[in-house]
Amino acid sequence: MALRRCWRLTGLLLRLPVPPGSSSPVGRLTVCSFINTYGGFKSAEFQLRRFSSEARNTDVSYERLKQLLADGKAVVVDVREPWELREYGLVPGSVNVPLGQVNTALQLDPEEFREKYDGVMPTRTDKIVFLCLAGIRSKTALNTAVALGYRDAQHYPGGWQDWAEREQHK
Helix, strand or coil: CCHHHHHHHHHHHCCCCCCCCCCCCCCCCCCHHHHHHCCCCCCHHHHCCCCCCCCCCECCCHHHHHHHHHHCCCCCEECHHHHHHHCCCCCCEEEECHHHHHHHCCCCCHHHHHHCCCCCCCCCCCCCEEEEECCHHHHHHHHHHHHCCCCCCCCCCHHHHHHHHHHHCC
16 A cells, blocks of 8 residues: 555656756655655565666676675675586586576575575675676576675676686786
8 A cells, every 4th residue: 555655656757847957856856755744654665776776786707706705795696507507617616597497596595595506695785796608697687686685796797608717817
């Protein structure tokens, strides 16, 4: 009910005239923080903050990924298919969860995840980095994780192709 009211208010605010040169009527203040102030709909605020226009840097560089792997401070999830790992290779320390299974895998019990994917399941507060062959599927996996409530999810846009090239030139 509160979320429905929030969406109605969003539609109303987005139709308000905006003076030239100014930002959107919503701006950096999300619609739901307005509702929270006046109506107390905290769950609606949480739901719509994800749709804020604020840009978040979700890309991880090769150097940063190497550092995260060396320090063990992130769970690196390779979303390629198992045959791709056999054919091309894998990033040491990564866990293979094919893209089609990411949504289900991130909702499993940690023990089930370990049994099925032979790796540690990330918690919603862990740093998680997705990678694939060229950075397209990893972006989809990132969006899935964010939708499931993972707060520190990122992806490696260069993918395996960039990783292998940089590792070869060392």
